[in-house]
Amino acid sequence: MPDKATARLTQRDIARLAKVSQTTVSLVLNNRSDASARIPAETRDRVLKVIRETGYQADPLARRMTKQRNQILGVFTYESVFPSASGDFYHPFLAGIEDRAERLGWDLLLFTSAPVTDGHRRIFHENNRLRIADGCLLLGREIPADELARLIAEDYPFVSVGRRDDAGGPVPYVGADYGTATRTVAERAQALGHRRIAFVGLGEGAESSADRLRGFRAAAGPRAPHLPTLDRPPGEVLDDLLDRRITAAFVEERADAIALYAAAAERGIDVPRDLSVVALGDATRAAASDLDFSGFHVPRRAMGVRAVELLEAVLSGTATEQQLLLPCELTDGITLTPPEGA
Amino acid sequence: MPDKATARLTQRDIARLAKVSQTTVSLVLNNRSDASARIPAETRDRVLKVIRETGYQADPLARRMTKQRNQILGVFTYESVFPSASGDFYHPFLAGIEDRAERLGWDLLLFTSAPVTDGHRRIFHENNRLRIADGCLLLGREIPADELARLIAEDYPFVSVGRRDDAGGPVPYVGADYGTATRTVAERAQALGHRRIAFVGLGEGAESSADRLRGFRAAAGPRAPHLPTLDRPPGEVLDDLLDRRITAAFVEERADAIALYAAAAERGIDVPRDLSVVALGDATRAAASDLDFSGFHVPRRAMGVRAVELLEAVLSGTATEQQLLLPCELTDGITLTPPEGA
DNA sequence: CGGCTTTAGTAATCCGAATTAGCAGCCGCA
DNA sequence: TGCGGCTGCTAATTCGGATTACTAAAGCCG
Numbered sequence: 002m003p004d005k006a007t008a009r010l011t012q013r014d015i016a017r018l019a020k021v022s023q024t025t026v027s028l029v030l031n032n033r034s035d036a037s038a039r040i041p042a043e044t045r046d047r048v049l050k051v052i053r054e055t056g057y058q059a060d061p062l063a064r065r066m067t068k069q070r071n072q073i074l075g076v077f078t079y080e081s082v083f084p085s086a087s088g089d090f091y092h093p094f095l096a097g098i099e100d101r102a103e104r105l106g107w108d109l110l111l112f113t114s115a116p117v118t119d120g121h122r123r124i125f126h127e128n129n130r131l132r133i134a135d136g137c138l139l140l141g142r143e144i145p146a147d148e149l150a151r152l153i154a155e156d157y158p159f160v161s162v163g164r165r166d167d168a169g170g171p172v173p174y175v176g177a178d179y180g181t182a183t184r185t186v187a188e189r190a191q192a193l194g195h196r197r198i199a200f201v202g203l204g205e206g207a208e209s210s211a212d213r214l215r216g217f218r219a220a221a222g223p224r225a226p227h228l229p230t231l232d233r234p235p236g237e238v239l240d241d242l243l244d245r246r247i248t249a250a251f252v253e254e255r256a257d258a259i260a261l262y263a264a265a266a267e268r269g270i271d272v273p274r275d276l277s278v279v280a281l282g283d284a285t286r287a288a289a290s291d292l293d294f295s296g297f298h299v300p301r302r303a304m305g306v307r308a309v310e311l312l313e314a315v316l317s318g319t320a321t322e323q324q325l326l327l328p329c330e331l332t333d334g335i336t337l338t339p340p341e342g343a
Numbered sequence: 344m345p346d347k348a349t350a351r352l353t354q355r356d357i358a359r360l361a362k363v364s365q366t367t368v369s370l371v372l373n374n375r376s377d378a379s380a381r382i383p384a385e386t387r388d389r390v391l392k393v394i395r396e397t398g399y400q401a402d403p404l405a406r407r408m409t410k411q412r413n414q415i416l417g418v419f420t421y422e423s424v425f426p427s428a429s430g431d432f433y434h435p436f437l438a439g440i441e442d443r444a445e446r447l448g449w450d451l452l453l454f455t456s457a458p459v460t461d462g463h464r465r466i467f468h469e470n471n472r473l474r475i476a477d478g479c480l481l482l483g484r485e486i487p488a489d490e491l492a493r494l495i496a497e498d499y500p501f502v503s504v505g506r507r508d509d510a511g512g513p514v515p516y517v518g519a520d521y522g523t524a525t526r527t528v529a530e531r532a533q534a535l536g537h538r539r540i541a542f543v544g545l546g547e548g549a550e551s552s553a554d555r556l557r558g559f560r561a562a563a564g565p566r567a568p569h570l571p572t573l574d575r576p577p578g579e580v581l582d583d584l585l586d587r588r589i590t591a592a593f594v595e596e597r598a599d600a601i602a603l604y605a606a607a608a609e610r611g612i613d614v615p616r617d618l619s620v621v622a623l624g625d626a627t628r629a630a631a632s633d634l635d636f637s638g639f640h641v642p643r644r645a646m647g648v649r650a651v652e653l654l655e656a657v658l659s660g661t662a663t664e665q666q667l668l669l670p671c672e673l674t675d676g677i678t679l680t681p682p683e684g685a
Numbered sequence: 686c687g688g689c690t691t692t693a694g695t696a697a698t699c700c701g702a703a704t705t706a707g708c709a710g711c712c713g714c715a
Numbered sequence: 716t717g718c719g720g721c722t723g724c725t726a727a728t729t730c731g732g733a734t735t736a737c738t739a740a741a742g743c744c745g
Contacts, residue, residue, distance in 0.1 A: 009474075011731055022695050027733055038734095039692060061472045062404045063731035066700040071404070072456060073475070082451075083438040089431075096425040102455045108472060109424075109453040113444045114414060130450060132351070133403045133415070155398075353701055364725045369703055379705080381723060405701035408730045691742075698735080705728075712721080 010057045019051045026052075030059060074098075074107045074309065075134030075159075079122050079141025082111050090285040090301075091140060094162055097305025098138060105313060110134050124148050131157060136312045138162055142285060143207050160312040162304055164208045164326065173315060173323040175308040179209050182297045182329035183216030183281050186337075187251060190277065191220065193339040195249040199226040199242060201261070202253025202281070213253050213281050235260040239268070242276065248340035249277035251296075256288035258296075262336070273338040280336075282329070295334030300327045352399045361393040368394075372401060407475075412658070416440075416449045416651065417476030421464050421483025424453050432627045432643075433482060436504055439647025440480060447655060452476050466490050473499060478654045480504055484627060485549050502654045504646055506550045506668065515657060515665040517650040521551050524639045524671035525558030525623050528679075529593060532619065533562065535681040537591040541568040541584060543603070544595025544623070555595050555623050577602040581610070584618065590682035591619035593638075598630035600638075604678070619679040624671070637676030642669050 012026040019026070021044060028038045029048040040048075051057075065071045076082070076098065078091065102109050114130060115122040124131065125148060131137060136158035144161065149168035152159050164176030190198055198221055204214035218225060228241055230253075239261060242250055252258035258280040265272050272278050273295075280296035304327055314320035354368040361368070363386060370380045371390040382390075393399075407413040418424070418440065420433065444451050456472060457464040466473065467490060473479060478500035486503065491510035494501050506518030532540055546556035546569055560567060570583055572595075581603060584592055594600035600622040607614050614620050615637075622638035646669055656662035 009731095013731080023732075024695060024734085025693090027731095028694095031733075033733095039694085041693070044693080058474075060731055061475050062407050063700090064733080065404050066408065066731075067733040068700095072472070073452070081438070081441060083434060083441050092425060096423070099423060099425045099453070099455050103458055106456045106458075108456045108475070110415070111441070111451040111453065113441050114448045114450045116445060116448075130400075130403050130414070132400060133450070351701095354703095355701080365702080366704085366725055366727095367723090369701095370724095373703075375704095381721090383723070386723080402701055405730095406703080408701075409703040686745105688745100689743080692740085693738100694740100695738080696736090699733085701730105703729080706726090708723105708725080710722085712719105714719090715717090 009060070010055055012057075012059070015048065015051050015055065015057055018055070019048045021048060071133070071135045072105075072107050073110050073134045074102050074312065075110045075112060075131060075137035077112045077115070077122070077124055077131075077137055077139050077141075079139075079144060081117060082113065089287075090283060093301035094140060094305040094308075097302040097307075098309055099305075100302075101306045101309035105309070107309075112137075125151055136160070136316050138308050138312060142209070158312065158315050160308045160315065162308045164212070164324075166208055171323060173311060173320075175304050175311055175325045175327065177209070177282075177299045177304060178326040178328050179212040179282065179299075180216035180219070182331065183213045183251065184220045185216075185331065186279055186281070186296055187217050187220035190249045190251075190279065190337060193337070195277065195340050197245065197247050198249040198251060199228055199245065199247045200253070201228045201238060201242075201250050202230055202257060204229075204253065209282070210253060213251075217251055230254070230257050235264040236268075239264045239270070243270070247276070249279060249337065251279045251281055253281050254286070255280040255282060255284040255294065255296075256286040258294055259284070259288045259290040259292070262290070262292060273336045274341065277337040277340070280334075292336070293332070293334045295332065295337030297329040297331045300330055303327055351402070352397055354399075354401070357390065357393050357397065357399055360397070361390045363390060413475070413477050414447075414449045415452050415476045416444050416654065417452045417454060417473060417479035419454045419457070419464070419466055419473075419479055419481050419483075421481075421486060424455065431629075432625060435643035436482060436647040436650075439644040439649075440651055441647075442644075443648045443651035447651070449651075454479075467493055478502070478658050480650050480654060484551070500654065500657050502650045502657065504650045506554070506666075508550055513665060515653060515662075517646050517653055517667045517669065519551070519624075519641045519646060520668040520670050521554040521624065521641075522558035522561070524673065525555045525593065526561045527558075527673065528621055528623070528638055529559050529562035532591045532593075532621065532679060535679070537619065537682050539587065539589050540591040540593060541570055541587065541589045542595070543570045543580060543584075543592050544572055544599060546571075546595065551624070552595060555593075559593055572596070572599050577606040578610075581606045581612070585612070589618070591621060591679065593621045593623055595623050596628070597622045597624060597626040597636065597638075598628040600636055601626070601630045601632040601634070604632070604634065615678045615680040616683065619682070621679055622676075634678070635674070635676045637674065637679030639671040639673045642672055645669055 012023045015026045016023045025040065026048055028040055029045050110133060139159055139161045144165060146167045149165055149172055153168055153170040161172055161174040164174050165172040200214055200217045203210045204227055205211050214227065226245060228238060230238055252261060258278050262272055262278055265276060270276060280294035282299050307325060311320060311325060354365045357368045358365045367382065368390055370382055371387050403413060441451065452475060481501055481503045486507060488509045491507060491514055495510060495512040503514055503516040506516050507514040540563055542556055542559045545552045547553050556569065568587060570580060572580055594603060600620055604614055604620055607618060612618060622636035624641050649667060653662060653667060
């Protein structure tokens with residue numbers, strides 16, 4: 002068999018076989034029926050027959066040269082898409098994205114060519130390939146403001162999964178309303194009788210962190226205690242809480258809540274009798290626990306879905322509101338009960 | 344700001360700014376220095392300066408029109424890439440693929456535009472977009488032979504992750520050596536004194552199933568019992584095993600092994616004292632268990648890595664062996680001990 | 686029958702980059 | 716002074732398909 006026996010068919014080939022021009026093939030394929038492109042059924046059928054017989058498929062790339070849309074949805078993740086330390090925070094987002102992309106007939110392009118350095122990827126590295134995609138979704142706990150600013154400046158269509166503020170311009174996003182959710186559970190705790198409550202976690206940096214602390218303060222007042230967790234063993238945090246006679250801890254990171262719970266169990270401190278523990282979201286680090294924490298979950302799958310929808314709206318110019326906050330899913334759980342003596 | 348102030352730059356624009364021709368820009372970009380393309384340093388620098396100042400990026404698709412490679416690696420999964428019933432059998436494969444793709448500077452294109460119907464995707468649906476990618480990796484427990492045949496016929500570069508036989512031509516693959524692994528653990532059980540051993544599972548259909556049964560029979564003989572699991576409650580399978588006075592069960596699907604173990608525990612049957620249970624691979628269905636089963640694991644991550652490497656070799660024409668079987672990782676585990684009375 | 690419209694189709698051009706062919710200008714050498 | 720060879724660069728073409736502009740032929744009307 003000669004080398005190029007299987008060389009790819011082109012419209013020119015189809016045209017030759019059907020005894021029409023390449024233009025006609027294109028018109029038939031695109032099912033055009035304007036006044037300026039009338040193809041009688043007979044000719045159309047002849048062309049379609051050849052197409053069917055040969056199994057011809059239009060080259061999607063050539064197509065994109067003239068059309069504006071490519072049906073490729075870029076997905077940029079600031080960490081690995083498929084992390085081996087499978088805390089798998091991203092998985093539900095991606096599941097939602099995949100679901101909606103499939104429905105829209107889009108393919109997903111993961112920008113794995115951007116190398117991970119220091120645990121992060123950067124969009125704008127030498128020879129970035131963003132433009133292959135029609136638009137792009139951004140995933141990551143923290144996204145450098147300068148990258149967002151550049152995307153906006155370059156007028157590149159994108160949507161951030163997670164709220165972003167700081168970029169010298171409005172950032173299109175689909176986020177979760179951490180603030181309201183945190184405030185709601187804090188108020189719920191107060192209604193149960195908790196008077197000494199504390200926020201445990203970073204409370205700054207990423208918008209999601211700051212939002213939670215803000216929501217907490219909205220319920221608990223500006224002077225309510227805030228305990229950092231960074232680089233502190235959970236036992237130390239626990240001591241701190243007990244020293245201050247805290248009755249309910251609002252833990253930003255679920256993984257920390259799990260660790261705190263484990264530390265308490267080790268010391269014979271009963272959760273929730275001696276200390277209520279509220280988880281403000283989902284684990285972004287690997288952490289296994291079946292425990293049904295009180296608190297809330299991030300609507301990750303829904304966020305993925307809505308992000309795709311928003312990007313589609315942006316691309317087709319029909320987007321009205323470009324910033325979307327989805328409510329979190331409150332869970333009653335078993336780690337929040339009235340404090341002793343209440 | 345006018346609408347198209349940020350319109351995409353082209354080589355023509357760069358050429359105009361640097362006062363050279365588009366050809367020269369292209370030559371500089373591709374760093375050509377043939378006899379037929381001599382660009383003195385001065386001109387080269389001038390062009391590069393403009394490119395740097397404008398942040399110009401070549402359109403990868405236009406590039407693909409003329410070059411053959413696009414640095415895009417297609418990934419076709421026959422089920423969802425991000426399954427919500429996260430048994431997550433695929434995750435390690437994808438992690439390996441991502442890892443190697445990143446190292447090669449490739450992006451990953453997930454063909455989510457192929458709709459999932461009846462739990463399956465099909466490659467060759469109306470308007471397939473395979474050709475956007477340079478080549479493609481195939482993932483899935485069962486891949487329709489006709490699709491493989493067509494890929495081969497069309498001379499499309501691909502590699503299957505998992506061994507495939509039936510396609511009227513050699514299928515390039517990176518598989519796991521289920522046969523040898525199964526045979527090895529079966530022989531190990533026999534060495535421990537097991538005389539009445541049985542294969543539990545499908546044993547046919549996918550190559551991986553058939554391979555395991557073959558490996559089992561190589562050790563246990565052609566008449567060794569084979570119990571199906573399909574649509575049977577695990578308790579029934581357990582009864583069957585006990586009725587036949589089996590001392591060690593070789594379970595194809597880890598999820599079934601877990602279910603069997605649970606059924607045994609419920610009846611007060613001790614594993615491994617009363618019955619050894621060997622898991623022949625990893626769970627392809629959602630199934631949680633911390634239990635350290637005796638048996639083996641599929642080298643999924645390594646398979647992903649090697650598949651990318653093989654595809655790269657195929658694309659660059661340096662592939663020698665196109666079919667690769669990787670050894671499975673045997674695990675001693677705690678569910679295989681000598682039978683009572685041995 | 687001549688002019689006008691509609692029909693059916695095609696030639697030419699474009700998208701953005703890569704590549705091929707080739708053109709001026711200059712140098713060196715016989 | 717004439718010719719070959721080198722240098723530095725560009726015009727033209729290509730990839731595969733979409734689109735625009737246009738033409739040839741047929742149909743219609745008065």
